[in-house]
Amino acid sequence: MFQNQTFTSRYFDGVSAVPEEGTVLIHGQTIDFSSRDTAHKLGISQFTEFTLTHKGCKLVLLPDEVRESPVLEIFCSKEEAKKLESLWIQTKKTKSKTHAFFYSIREMNPLVLGILSILIVATIGFFYFKGLELVTHFIPISMDKSLGESVQLKMDAQFEACNTKATDRFFSEALKRIVPKGSPHQFQVSVIGSTIPNAFALSNGKIYFFSGLLNDAKSQEEVLGVLAHEVAHVEKRHHMRNLVKAGGTSLAISLVVGPGLGNMEFLETFTEIGSTILVLKFSRDFETEADITSIEYLKSQNISTSGLLTFFQRMQELEKEMTKSEKNPKDANAKDDQVVTKSITDFLSTHPATDERMKTLESLIQSGKKGSIKKIVSDKTWKEVQSVCLDFKNSDSK
Template identity: 80%
Template sequence: MIQNQTFTSRYFNGVSAVPEEGTVLVNGQTIQFTSADTNHKISLSQFTEFHRTHNGCKLILLPDEIKESPTLEIFCTKEETKLLEKTWIQNKKSQSHASAFFYSIREMNPIVLGLLSLFVVSVVGFFYFKGLELVTNFIPLSMDKSLGDSVQLKMETQFEACDSKATDRFFSEALKQIVPSDSKHQFQVSVIGSPIPNAFALSNGKIYFFSGLLNEAKSQEEVIGVLAHEIAHVEKRHHMRNLVKAGGTSLAISLVVGPGLGNMEFLETLTEIGSTILVLKFSRDFETEADKTSIEYLKSKNLSTDGLLSFFQRMEEMEKGENESEETDSATNAKEETSTATQITDFLSTHPATKERMKTLESLIQKGKKGTIKKIVSDSTWKEVQSTCLDFKKSDSK
């Protein structure tokens, strides 16, 4: 504790921008400022904030949100600043139990405090995101339908459907086989004329298959496997869960970074990057869950589970082949790369055919009954399904 020491100082009264030059006498728990015109005696515990400066310290009397606060600047050495801060903290700790706890934390070693903060944030974050999972349970399924309906309207204006009697028959029979008997969703499948080997589902149960996937499929099993995967996304409410988690993540990061970022664009960028990374992780987790659930659907109906695995394996091989072609003959095949490699890469970005995913699928398939190969439609009808939108594909490649 500093006793009867005098320091050069200056006092800002919170009204005038011109400070009063004077001296400060520190005597235990009190500070006495003296200048040519004034004499202030203030208890150390009255100061709400203590900040170190390059040439001493600064004590602020009132919280920022009240009004412009009177401020006392003291010019002293680093060691004297540490002693002053220690004296100020001891005075603040004596005010209440809450103050004692808060200012005890402030006295902690920065490294220890950082590790403790990281631990607390991790624990709170874990339960926070677990809580977000529960939030979806309180959102009615009608919200999923409304969300899907709004997207469907946009889809139908932007893409050309090329459904046929063969595709309608195939997917109608496939849905009867795969959709769980207790499902609360109404599923429909439509084919979009596009060479991209992709498929996706909306939260209202509407599933879209791009004709490229049907054209490239090696068997009915592959298409059935992909269909089961998309049904799983809807049944597990991945769209709504992802929406809730994305919103919750953005809110959490904004609260940590703080509101009113002003011109600190790097903090805004950090918030966006953090949100994007976490949302992508959620998407990958949901893809894994959809894989597992689709295998369960197929096994429960005694359907073969090999099709889904073989399809993703082929997509992975096609991506590798296109990447090699891009390196060796990029100038000659620029147009083909744009239409094929990029499309497959886009597909894999939402349906990641990683080695870990393949291993998971293989282990799931090996467990329990394998299932039998069942033809949903006859060979002739399947050929019609596979030739869907071929005219569109040819015209698109010209």
């Protein structure tokens, strides 16, 4: 590759800050450096580092525990520096299989190497997050209950429940039918006075229904569908799985980036995540799993499964109407419409009713037995359920 070629060079011996100016003669795998006062015969394999520079290249000798490692700088063209680097890599690859593997990677095209690196990182990330799913199996259910209870205290202090005998009876009967046998969770439903058509569950089995959802429901089946969905979130431990994923992601970032572990900021971050993740939206996978599971619950009790679908369809239509009203306000009630729009949007942010999800629900309902329209309570009791918290709603709209 190099036939007794000579290049201008300088040599730092690791002791003096002043380099020796001289020339190098490259022949075979040997580099002969000579200056006016000294001469050094060095094998290319002796150098532990090779770096391309704008003037040529820089080679670093074996590190020394006592002094800085000597450095040889060679001034040459970019093409000649790359040829010398290739020669250096070939000598390194002959040392061992490990060296051969490592330096073969270094020889790769930067673009190919970048793509390969992304694939490796993606693969490691995939198995890392899949492993986080397994972690949940080792966490006792009591942890779900404890986390849920801590959030429930804040919820009960912030919102006033307006349960009635009718709502207690309806949800009590509904839970008896929907909750799977042998469930380790104790479910309880609390109705909150609010026009927001929303519902969410805590990891301890406490489920909150906003009265707006009950007031506007077109049938018992709609509420049963939403209830089954929330029960599925708890049964599938989505809160804990979400928390483990969030904590695992935070830990991974901390390990890669660095800060946060030394001063316990990571633990503080993890605690903050734990206090909020229980009432935040779930991932699309969790929502789909809750949809599938809720349909299974309803079908097992021969309860109509169409309620959940019609409920989300109604929410989508309302959102579209209110969005138009928000863009083109025509009357004095525009402000109230915007409030309702935000309420519906808030619901859809925690229960994303995407077109894809709607199609999934439709296919689930059409397959297997569809269930029959089954009333949990009498029409009279249902009317009482639908009128719950109306005083709050009326006062809220004034």
